[in-house]
Amino acid sequence: MDLSLTTRVKNKLIRLVTFSDIKTASWMRNKISGQNIKGAFRGRKYETDLDKTRPLVIASHIKDRFIERQLDKDKYSLKSPLVILNPYGTSYLSAYVIFNTGEECKFSYIVKGMHGSPDIRFDSEILTKRHRVPVVALYENTLNVVKIILRDKDGNETDSNYISMYAPALPEPFVDCVHLDRSLKPMETEFLMVSGGYHGGTFVFDRNGNVRMALNRIPQYYGVYYLKSSGRFLFPELSMRRPAYGNAHTVITHEMDMMGRVSKTYYHLKGSHHWGMEKGEDGNILTLTSSFYDTRMENSVTEIDRNTGKTVFDISMEDLFDEVYKTRNDWCHINSVDYDENDDTLLLSLRNVHTLLKLDPKNREIKWILTNPEFYKGTKEEKLLLTPEDPDHIKWFFQQHALQIMHLDGDREKGLLHIMIFDNHTVNRRPVDYYDGDKTSNGMVFEIDEKKRTFKQVKAVNVPLSKTRSNVIYEPETNRLLVNCANLVEPIDGNKGMIYETDYETNEVINQFSFSKDYFAADTVKFNVDDLASPLSQDTDDFFKGELYMPKKSDIDPDKLHNADPVPADMINNTFRFRLYGDIFQIKCGDHDLNRIYFYNDSAVYEQDFTDTTQPLEIFKAQSYFMSMPLWDLAPGDYHIAIDYEGTLMNLLRHVEISEEK
Secondary structure, eight states: OOOOOOOSOTTSOOOOTTOSOOOOHHHHHHHHTTOOOTTTTTTEEEEESSOEEOOHHHHHHHHHHHHHHHHHTTOOOSSSOEEEESTTSSBTTOEEEEEEEEEEEEEEEEEOOOTTOOOEEEEOOOOEEEEEEEEOOOOTTEEEEEEEEEEOTTSOEEEEEEEEEEEOOOOTTSTTOEEEEEESSOOSOOEEEEEOSSSOOOEEEETTSOEEEEBSSOBOTTOOEEETTTTEEEEEBSSBEEOOSSSOEEEEEEEEOTTSOEEEEEEEEEEEEEEEEESSTTOOEEEEEOOSSSSOOSOEEEEEOTTTOOEEEEEEGGGTSOSTTOOSTTSSOEEEEEEETTTTEEEEEEGGGTEEEEEETTTTEEEEEESOGGGGTTSGGGGGBOEESOGGGOOOOOSOEEEEEOOOTTHHHHTEEEEEEEEOOOOSSSOOTTOOOOOEEEEEEEEEETTTTEEEEEEEEEEEOBOSOOEEEEETTTTEEEEEEOSBSSOBTTBSEEEEEEETTTOOEEEEEEESSOOSEEEEOOOOHHHHTSOOOOOGGGSEEEOOOOOEEOOSOHHHHHTSOBOOGGGBTTTBEEEEETTEEEEEEETTTEEEEEEEOSSOEEEEEOTTOOOOOHHHHTOEEEEEEEOTTSOSEEEEEEEEETTEEEEEEEEEEEEEOO
16 A cells, blocks of 8 residues: 555644545534534524633534535545544544445445554445445554445445544543553453543543543543443533532533534433433433432432433432431432333442442332341341341442443343442441451442342452442453452552453453553443444434523612622632533532522523522532523523622623524
8 A cells, every 4th residue: 555645744634645635624623613503592592792612512513514515515435535533523533534425335444453453344234325434443643544345235345445544642631541461362342431530531442452532521520421222422511510418410411422423412400420321222311310308419310301301200318218327418329320121120329328229210119228237237228138148158348339230141031130339348438347347349249039039149359449439341242240440549550440351250360451540430332333424413402401400580689780899800710710601601610609690681680599509518619610500591682690609799791692593
């Protein structure tokens, strides 16, 4: 292959002699700057002297429609395609190769292997003349060679072309972020994703430890939530939250794919934390929340309708447990949820009471509890306990994470349920007399006979102490267990996280990865090229789902707001940050420092009140994040903005004019 005509400089695309018309992502950004989508903001227009930030879902749809217009032109061919690196500006190691064909056909492509990793092939089953080949799993700081193959309806190869493109070096936190330390036999799983933590980002790496996808946005500390049915994931915004009794939770979450493209955005009244998943294929979303009718935190589980974003149910542990262990604001701390479609129930991990349980959401009752029976002796929960078959041979878990079902073949026929957890094995939140003092963690598997209401411990894989986060993955095809230590108490050779892939029968470590940064959890993932190759929905009603806490009309005198002292100059950008995020006004400042936002004119005053909670925990009082005031219910007009900050009225000297879109 002749690489003599590489006409572009480093960090741009590299052109082969087969190309005559190749463009970059910066070219696309210039072409679409200033564009918007009619109807995206509920038929409203917003003019303002505030900084404006375009929501990710709108930006994604604008770029997606631009790509479709390029295909409408029928200008590009396989021999002379349009190539766009990182088309959505969100996923570094991705590109679109865009072209038309005279006849309907399918595409495949091969990313040539390097750095110890083999070639990898992706096959699409979409039969079309309009091709947007989603090239993923590129290598950073490398001239990648990609072979694109066309196939007819029967799968026969009809044409091909080689394309080379230079993917840039990754920035922090991805520099030297993962290493393969030990490998007795290559992993069968091609890709793993880690996400979350206080210092790391979201990235996918291959079986040789090469990073093959990395996002340029940092999610909430709990990371992203992978959706196995589509290959997409839920991306909870780090800095768009709601004040609460404790940790402020994410109220804006995006459904995003591996190219960083956002198909829809979910709003949530209370905000979510720790975990998200779907009920079966393309089912509703299960997530964790906090109750707001009391001062507790991280104690509820919620189902969200996938089509509307509205809450189907919200169940708080406050209503299911007696008062014995409600001794602190964060008394139960739910940190994971899984769905058992066999009986339409939920499995929950309650970290701060060392408890695993099965919940029947329809009847709002606990079906069973699994923990050391000593813990609930004398409580009303005692009758819900499963009985250990061999209590003398159980290593008990403490402050565990990530309860998940293993889905073993034959379990249902035998009336069994296998579950796995990461036993962090610490008791700083809930000391108990039977703690064994062991300063290591464990990946654990339990077998439950739900009819007999008994259980036994099948496995406890001992690993270095990971004090929080972490999870376990089972690979049924290879009968291997991945024990993911996400937050090591003592770094190992300077590394703050580890993954151990072990033989399920012998516990022998087959593959071992180390991570320079901590994370929250890991997952096996796949790139769904058919989904990535398909255009997004054109329906603007699909952009935003769910509800946010809405402003209400206020009887405060608008003159009082207008005459309030302006925000001191030294507080702008230092204490505050103001912006218009689509059709939402947002202020970033310290937790519970902002009491109210006012939008006012001579006709009306609208008030967004944030005083319905208080902050009982000093650790969360130090947080700073964007608080939101949705504007779509305000009557059209030109509004001035004032705030109540720590009890003092201040005028922002900014305005937003709302009008009907023509």
